[in-house]
Amino acid sequence: MAGRGYTIFDTGIGRCGIAWGSFGIVGVQLPEAREIETRGRMLRQYPEARETRPPLNVEIAIEGIVAMLRGEPCDLTDVTLDMSGIHAFNARVYAFARTIPRGETRTYGEVAAALRASGAAHSVAQAIARNPFMIIVPCHRVLEAGSYTDKISPSGGAISKRRLLSIEGAHTISSKTLFDVLLPVAPPRPQG
Known part of the structure; x- marks a missing residue:
């Protein structure tokens, strides 16, 4: 993966956002009241990210998030997170x-x-x-x-x-x- 990307996706509670980089997921955004607000927050938090199709590992994370927000059991412990910059x-x-x-x-x-x-x-x-x-x-x-x-x-x-x-x-x-x-x-x- 070159650079950072993000996408907006449907869940049972609304449109969520996810951003990723070369070392894993960098952030997840739960829905705001309107999708435009969710998208705006993603752009403010990750201004260098471009909206693009997620790679396979991010798709797997999205599927897990969607399942979890439907109330289905889902194990997300294997999802790779980019902890650079995290205290x-x-x-x-x-x-x-x-x-x-x-x-x-x-x-x-x-x-x-x-x-x-x-x-x-x-x-x-x-x-x-x-x-x-x-x-x-x-x-x-x-x-x-x-x-x-x-x-x-x-x-x-x-x-x-x-x-x-x-x-x-x-x-x-x-x-x-x-x-x-x-x-x-x-x-x-x-x-x-």
């Missing part, structure tokens, strides 16, 4: 997030403890907020303790963590804190 701690957070099973969640503190950086929950939250690899690095599975938050990274578009977790069949945070036991988080209410 080393953030890369560790992303590697750990990729191990969290579908439909399960972890808190920022649990991720920090798993990385043997127990005082770094805030740094984990910052890394998750900067995740350029939406869905492939399932940052929606990492939540604030005691919260079923709707916050998502800037690459998240108009889609919330709550919606992504409901697609996966998750209902609440997998690990309980004292706050969760005293005031349980209600599952999302069906819309319609």
Whole structure:
């Protein structure tokens, strides 16, 4: 692959974008309210990328993202990510997030403890907020303790963590804190 490329593709939640370079995927963009906004964000984030047909390895990643957003189990751990320019701690957070099973969640503190950086929950939250690899690095599975938050990274578009977790069949945070036991988080209410 010479240079960077990107494409926009259909999913069950709208038109997503994906960008790649010589060393793998450089970013995934979830849908904005309108496709033109998704495309605009892709162009701002990857101004050197040209819209083109994706190579086979990117096609495989797109198929996995589409399947996952349809609620189908899909393993994206073999998708190659270009981590050049990613801070080393953030890369560790992303590697750990990729191990969290579908439909399960972890808190920022649990991720920090798993990385043997127990005082770094805030740094984990910052890394998750900067995740350029939406869905492939399932940052929606990492939540604030005691919260079923709707916050998502800037690459998240108009889609919330709550919606992504409901697609996966998750209902609440997998690990309980004292706050969760005293005031349980209600599952999302069906819309319609």
